[in-house]
Amino acid sequence: MSAIDYEIKSTDLPDGGSYADDAVRSNDLDHLRPLPRISMHAFCESEAMQRLMERCAEDRRMAKVSLRITSGSTAAAANMFAAAPTPNLIILETSTEPRDLLGELVPLAEVCDPSTKVIVVGHYNDIGLYRELMRSGISEYIVAPVGLKDLIAAVSAIFVDPDAEPLGRTIAFIGAKGGVGSSTIAHNCAFGISTLFSTETILADLDLPYGTANIDFDQDPAQGIAEAVFSPERLDEVFLDRLLTKCSEHLSLLAAPSMLDRGYDFERSAFHPVLEVLQRSVPVTILDVPHVWSDWTRSVLAEADEVVIAAVPDLANLRNAKNMIDALKKLRPNDKAPHLVLNQVGMAKRPEISVADFSGPLELDPIAIIPFDSQLFGNAANSGRMVSEMDPKSPTAETFSQIAHIVTGRTNTKRAKKSGLGRVLGLLGRK
Template sequence: MSNLAYDTDPTEAGGASAEDIARLNSLRPIPRISIHAFCETESVARPIERAADDRRMSKAHLRVAMGGLEGALAHYATSPTPNLIILESRAEPKELLHSLERLAEVCDPSTKVVIIGHYNDVWLYRELLRFGISEYVVAPVSLADVIGNIAQIFVNPESEPLGKTIAFIGAKGGVGSSTIAHNVAWTMSTAFSTEVVVADLDLAFGTANMNFDQDPAQGIAEAVFAPERIDEVYLDRLLAQCAEHLSLLAAPSTLDRVYDFDTDAFAQIIDTAQRSAPLLVLDVPHVWTGWTRNTLVEADEIVITATPELANLRNTKNLVDTLRKLRPNDRPPHLIINQAGVPKRPEISPGDFTEPLGLTPLAIIPFEPQFFGNASNNGRMLAEMDAQHAIVKTISEIAHIVTGRSEIKTRAKPGLSGILDKLRSKKK
């Protein structure tokens, strides 16, 4: 038994419209550049300020000031210009062109300039491009407009597309997040015939090597402790082949050293892995550190796995609330309720569990210890044990949703708790 549903409307996440979120998800991260914006109206300044907090802009340095073109002229009379200047101007077309001639006198030739104007004038647009302006945008602008125009200038469209990162984390230890992550990754690789890399980030206690029946001599530890060596060639040598289209960056799962990492310890590994495969599954351990927070913030999709009890509900709410603040322009995390219907265990009903979260569960997976245990003990995936099992079909649907290949909008059924009660009674 399983119940699948899509998350709440993205607009409920706050920060960006559903259309903006869709546009933002298609953009690659902005490189390490400096950006100054000089605005004349709050309606233009606000989306630019919000852009500074977007995860795609995490490497860029963006500063917003009021004053428009005159403010920029005064500032750059004594200061060097950045990589990009964004200027809002309400001036008429001819007056704007005259003012830009003054800006050219204090602007470095390598600096790009984007103008946000208030005149929808084809002649002005052509004159500005001829003048050397990188882009002219007519106000009002959205968050997606701001980041999209920056990406258009500084992200090479001919570069290889970055792989999509899907981070799995448990609301508590032992909820089955790693098992679900590994099975979803295996399903992606087989069902879509596309390259998938699984990165086990739990260096001390990771289980990916056992679940995939692998014992590689090297893995993710060699990369994280030698960041100066990381490139696509070196990373390829560290990958263990688990299936035709599935590779693993295995954790050493030993305690012969401590694993204390800097905040950006895994950033370069993830960036490199993204250039190596279309899909990157991150098995994130249940800890809260600088690097786990950064890893979740930078991921394209986040899946939280929880069991239906109080500590899981508290931890899930903390995660969801924190990630909504850290990722205001992204979808909220997906939620999977796992191990539902444990015999004689008091449980929180799906409705009571999800109501304070503002989410509908992506999947509700029943407690099937024999099925999961047999797969784990044999180093096999669930689909390899029984391809027709209902839980295997659920895993397949999860894989389709988190990769954007389908949207399941069926809401949780009112009688779901009754079905769970029947399931419990059968197991007594």
């Protein structure tokens, strides 16, 4: 078969058969670290394998990988690399029988650089063949049909240091519309995670011109996230530690300057160095993402482990939430859907869309429903304290605890609790 390169594009999963039947559950890939900056070339004999490699190319853990996909056999790979340098990794799909496979690989071995790794995807479950391939220098042999998790895990096992410190989780909060309380929810959840689980947590306020985390925690830091973003060459764990402000025993704040003395136009990857250092520094990072849709916010949301969308139950929020969820599905095709939190529910004299009618078109049940309570939230904001500090036994404090458990994976996502919402449900029931 001749080698025919084709463009990597987004496709729908096939309805039946083979590789893509591995419906990837979100937590199957969550433990895998992002792959380093490597070059990879896959040679596929079947359309199913090509579709699998397409899905790999779209996965956020492969963001730094330079991937090329070719329709061709082992012979096509040998012919190509006879006149070109080999990449860091070659993935070969082959239907060759075990007795002939080692001989088929000889021409490729003769043109491969010594540092190049090879993964073979075969169609025979043969332990003798596996041992022979390992002795011959093949890095891994996987029996088809192959799942996305299996393939990325195999690549990760080759290129990611198994003794490296585990990466912390990043949880991004963003509002479906301005003023829906996404920042307030993010701040209360960061505080809840740090206190409920005694987990070292960093809250990063990414709204540089207008961020409110410093006000909500009654802090006035001289430095913060601006210094990290505008000086990436200086950024490491030691420099980051100097930029953090301690809010409580286990919670630190990377504050926004909240000043308009400069423009804040960022390139797509501007926040990547900051996020990488944060992941290496603490188990949990909460990202307070402003309600803007730009290259850098898309990139931050695509790279986060969890995304939480806050919304108010009205038509504009429903439209925006729907658009955001659809966009995130394309940005994060192998991750679970974002979480939805309905906020400010039951505001007096304000028409609302019912919870069922709001979540129906989104095909997403809210993980929490937070009632409108101007006194509780107003008092907390004006005193620079969190809701659980103001009224730890309130239903709203319990709701923030519920969100903290869900986004950190300490409990399964389930339908939002409705305790403490008697007045709200009464209002909704009359619609």
